[in-house]
Amino acid sequence: MEKIYPDSKVELSKFTAINYDKLINIASFGMYKGFIKKAIKDLNVQTDNKIIDMGCGTGRNILLMNKYAGKGSLLTGLDISEYMEKQFINNTITHSNINFINKRIDQPFELDQKFDKVFISFVIHGFPHEIRKIIIKNAYNNLKPGGTFNILDFAEFDMNKMPFHHRFIFKKIECKYAFDFIERDWKSILKGYGFNEFIESYYFKKYVRLLKAEKL
Secondary structure (H helix, E strand, C coil), rough: CCEEEEEEEECHHHHHHHHHHHHHHHCCCCCCCHHHHHHHHHHCCCCCEEEEEEEECCCCHHHHHCCCCCCCCEEEECCHHHHHHHHHHHCCCCCCEEEEEEECCCCCCCCCCEEEEEECCCCCCCCCHHHHHHHHHHHCEEEEEEEEEEEEEEEECCCHCCCCHHHHHHHCCCCCCHHHHCCCCCHHHHHHCCEEEEEEEEECCCEEEEEEECCC
């Protein structure tokens, strides 16, 4: 399938999509499993929360969220990959409060209800900035007032000040959009779309951040 964004790495090949969780574990030297558990805990999921996971992949993150959710919760995964959809459904089939919607997050959409949280993990950095603006608007439009947009992704940092081996790896595995992403002031950007009340949690020597932004 031809990529819409040739310079991006968020559009995955069939092989990568099918083996995504295994490849992430290998690439992170096994550290991803512990890290994502910590990040999901910091998300502060409530028992009655309705949550969207934009670019949900195999459902790994939603299953972690579900450990904190209750009977009144609704956890909805959005993804466009048919390979991710199959894995997501297989992985979550026993949970009646989890559902999947095959939908592009880089095109405007509004679902039939509003949500308490929108979560997006290591996806938004992989798009051109004009497309990121659409994703932000989608998050805002699908949140309840007082709901939060939760971006788990690279923090803001100067790549030239990274230790050589970190910089080498970052340049090797990431696309050019990621280099642009880390240079932007994301709190100022989100304020421009009606978000405020920011809370930040950092990981991996502050190269990764969970940024929570509340819809006014």
